[in-house]
Amino acid sequence: xLYEEKPDLKDLPSxxxxxxxxxxxxxxxIALAVTVVLPAEYAVDPTGVGKVLGLTEMGEIxxxxxxxxxxxxxxxxxxxxxxxxxxxxxxxxxxxxYAQGQGDVVEFTLNPGDTYEVKLTMKEGDExxxxxxxxxxxxxxxxxxxxxxxxxxxxxxxxxxxxxxxFVAAFDGxxxxxxxxxxxxxxxxxxxxxxxxxxxxxxx
Amino acid sequence: xxxxxxxxxxxxxRRSALVAMFTIALSLWLTATALAHNVTPRDAGxxxxxxxxxxxxxxxxxxxHMITGYDHILFLLGVVFFLYKMKDVAIYVSLFAFGHSIxxxxxxxxxxxxNAYIIDAIIGFSVIYKAVxxxxxxxxxxxxxxxxxxxxxxxxxxxGTGLASKIMEYQISEDxxxxxxxxxxxxxxxxxxxxxxxxxxxxxxxxxxxxxxxxGFYANILLAIAxxxxxxxxxxxxxxxxxxx
Numbered sequence: 001x002l003y004e005e006k007p008d009l010k011d012l013p014s015x016x017x018x019x020x021x022x023x024x025x026x027x028x029x030i031a032l033a034v035t036v037v038l039p040a041e042y043a044v045d046p047t048g049v050g051k052v053l054g055l056t057e058m059g060e061i062x063x064x065x066x067x068x069x070x071x072x073x074x075x076x077x078x079x080x081x082x083x084x085x086x087x088x089x090x091x092x093x094x095x096x097x098y099a100q101g102q103g104d105v106v107e108f109t110l111n112p113g114d115t116y117e118v119k120l121t122m123k124e125g126d127e128x129x130x131x132x133x134x135x136x137x138x139x140x141x142x143x144x145x146x147x148x149x150x151x152x153x154x155x156x157x158x159x160x161x162x163x164x165x166x167f168v169a170a171f172d173g174x175x176x177x178x179x180x181x182x183x184x185x186x187x188x189x190x191x192x193x194x195x196x197x198x199x200x201x202x203x204x
Numbered sequence: 205x206x207x208x209x210x211x212x213x214x215x216x217x218r219r220s221a222l223v224a225m226f227t228i229a230l231s232l233w234l235t236a237t238a239l240a241h242n243v244t245p246r247d248a249g250x251x252x253x254x255x256x257x258x259x260x261x262x263x264x265x266x267x268x269h270m271i272t273g274y275d276h277i278l279f280l281l282g283v284v285f286f287l288y289k290m291k292d293v294a295i296y297v298s299l300f301a302f303g304h305s306i307x308x309x310x311x312x313x314x315x316x317x318x319n320a321y322i323i324d325a326i327i328g329f330s331v332i333y334k335a336v337x338x339x340x341x342x343x344x345x346x347x348x349x350x351x352x353x354x355x356x357x358x359x360x361x362x363x364g365t366g367l368a369s370k371i372m373e374y375q376i377s378e379d380x381x382x383x384x385x386x387x388x389x390x391x392x393x394x395x396x397x398x399x400x401x402x403x404x405x406x407x408x409x410x411x412x413x414x415x416x417x418x419x420g421f422y423a424n425i426l427l428a429i430a431x432x433x434x435x436x437x438x439x440x441x442x443x444x445x446x447x448x449x
Binding site for chain 2: 007040140180
């Protein structure tokens with residue numbers, strides 16, 4: 001089995017066998033490319049096989065994530081000076097409305113594929129306790145923050161039917177949740193908040 | 205005279221066809237690995253969005269990982285390079301598959317975390333080892349032939365540890381983990397068989413040629429160089445991106 005040993009022709013596939021194998025390999029490659037790779041990578045599914053196999057969903061999620069990623073990069077191209085100015089201005093305005101130990105309850109429904117966001121304006125060191133209840137389905141979420149060019153993710157979940165806890169703002173900025181329903185059922189989310197924060201913004 | 209000329213022309217045509225086939229196969233594969241390098245973060249993104257049992261998607265990701273992971277394919281190429289009998293190919297590939305399945309499944313299940321750069325450097329070493337072994341240099345240097353089956357199994361176990369480290373980076377949901385992991389493993393084996401099929405067809409054409417033994421020796425030098433390059437890249441990565449933290 002080492003290099004000194006020449007192959008014995010009788011052990012090797014004949015030319016006819018090789019030609020046949022090449023054709024089979026070629027056809028298999030084309031078939032897999034069309035029914036498996038295109039749906040899974042690009043959500044392109046001309047035969048409908050990808051959908052049956054659950055691979056088209058993978059392609060769709062990929063494209064969606066790619067799009068969101070590119071949009072995110074777009075946001076970060078806003079000049080930093082402008083961002084800093086904007087956030088310090090809004091900080092000035094909001095600081096007047098600052099209240100200790102504020103509380104809110106936010107409720108919304110998410111159809112399959114839908115997304116929703118709740119953002120709290122917080123200062124570094126502010127703490128918020130939360131209870132998130134999910135009924136009817138399960139949701140993915142990301143509890144994260146942006147501000148002054150910084151970003152952080154405090155907690156992530158997928159297929160979650162609820163969560164509770166608290167977090168301390170790591171820096172001044174917008175802190176909050178992003179939800180997405182990847183389930184096939186409509187889910188209702190109830191978020192109860194208690195803690196120190198200024199403005200609450202919500203929307204899909 | 206005329207028939208001699210025609211024969212020579214025929215040989216040239218055949219030789220160019222063979223070279224063209226190799227080049228096309230190689231460039232297709234390199235393109236696929238290069239593309240996969242860019243989309244792999246999106247694999248992780250997809251996995252982090254889903255939960256529950258998803259057998260076919262995970263099998264697909266396993267097969268994709270194997271086919272586009274040139275380290276595994278290069279080792280596999282080294283293993284079968286001078287195996288002419290299908291029975292031997294089956295034995296050695298099974299040993300490799302058995303080895304990497306064991307450590308891949310147990311590694312993820314028990315969360316054996318090994319630094320990805322270190323394990324990948326070891327995988328690079330396995331390619332060098334196999335190429336040197338193929339060139340008969342161990343026999344020359346050591347005076348005996350190290351057991352090739354044992355080496356295939358041991359390196360299989362190490363390749364599996366590398367696979368496990370990659371899968372753990374994906375952060376697969378606990379919900380449906382075992383089934384998805386098994387599906388990923390089945391996909392890895394399917395990917396390996398597809399790659400092996402292509403390798404054996406190309407080697408089949410090559411082995412029929414008289415120059416195979418001589419060219420095969422040089423090809424194994426290239427294989428060893430590829431292993432050195434891969435290993436150096438991982439060690440560089442370890443020093444600059446990992447040890448510094």
